[in-house]
Amino acid sequence: MQCLALVDCNSFYASCESIFNPYLLNKPVVVLSNNDGCVVARSSQAKKVGIKMGMPFFQIKELVKKNKVHVYSSNYNLYGNISARVMSVLKELSDDLEIYSIDEAFLVLNKFSARSFYSRSLNIKNIIHKWIGVPVSIGIAPNKTLCKVANFLAKKDEAGSQVVSLMNKKEIELALKILDVQEIWGIGARISDFLKSNQLYTADDLSKKDPRWIRQHLGVVGERTYRELKGEVCLNLNSGSSIRNQCIVSRSFESYITNKDDLEKRVVSYATRASEKIRSEKLQVKSISVFIRSNKFNKNTKQYHCIKTLSFINPTNHIFDIVNKSLEALQSIFQEGIFYKKAGVILSDLYLENFYNNDLFDSECKIRSQRLARLNKTFDLINSRYGGGSISIAKENYERLHLTKRTNLSPAYTSNFDELAIAN
DNA sequence: TCTGGGGTCCTAGGACCC
């Protein structure tokens, strides 16, 4: 039987903030999303005072004040850096791994007896804490879904080791009995409501249901979850190297935009950033979507949400191609009289560079492409050496992504020489 | 006054083909 371990960093963003500011340890800490909009991470002390995930910041201001909660704007540069450190250590300590998200990885633990899975995981947990300063929880099980169950239980075990193993039938059965259906990985709000309306309250209830009923009401995705709860392996480990399917750059605006010119600046900025991202991964795009939308929370204004997709004949990653196509898409969906609150650029249908041949009927194509590639390279080089936005497309007017509100941003401890932490 | 951003996978339905 295969043995997987899911390593999940506890309150990751909040933990990252405390690494360089140990004063925050054991204090209530929250980290906010872009524009300081809502809560995206909470230390366990912040959870205890009643702050929920995803709550808008303006709704918890009282709680924050009353409980002296430390509030941080998100510092993605820092979190990305710490994540890379954690993942590189995990890579050394496992036989294989899948980096599942910024703060989670599935590890393959072979070559050891069942009894040693637990002690090996405990060792991993201690090393990550000692070397990097991030506390983690580990769930051990024969497949991904059960690893998630084990990890859920490990997270609850705050006073204990925070390592839980579900490698035998009895352990699994016990765990499923106490797990609410809505805590199952892959079961969201909609489906859990549906399950409860059918008198299925725990993972154990679900796992005892007729498979045909599951297939009919929950589809193939639900069936996989169901089978994994019963111990089968349906979800394979994805240990990397495969290219991503899409690249999104989108932002909510700090205030409403009604003017087309202002909206164009934003779209140019997002398209620029998206093109930089795919170039850095040596990818090219064939299909571009632009979406714009009004504020979905404000029912008093006219609601509008529209997305337009356009394609290139041949894939490209040149900034001008991507920016111009995005503007063309925006042009076709822009409507006057809307209070726009968010826009985004989505690049899909991605290929590795040089996957496509040049256009047979366009003899200039290759020369143009090579010229533009040099231009893009220079563009990227200038921005990487002198900072993002040092050079940008004139239309953008150097708006970039800088207009987001980040009132309580911590220093760039790991990426700016002038902001290194100082030990006194 | 103030409500994130970036992903994945699946399905239904339309367009088109023979």
Next chain:
DNA sequence: TCTGGGGTCCTAGGACCC
């Protein structure tokens, strides 16, 4: 007058995840 059935491919939208 009477107009089928079986495919494929693509896209938009839904549900979920962190």
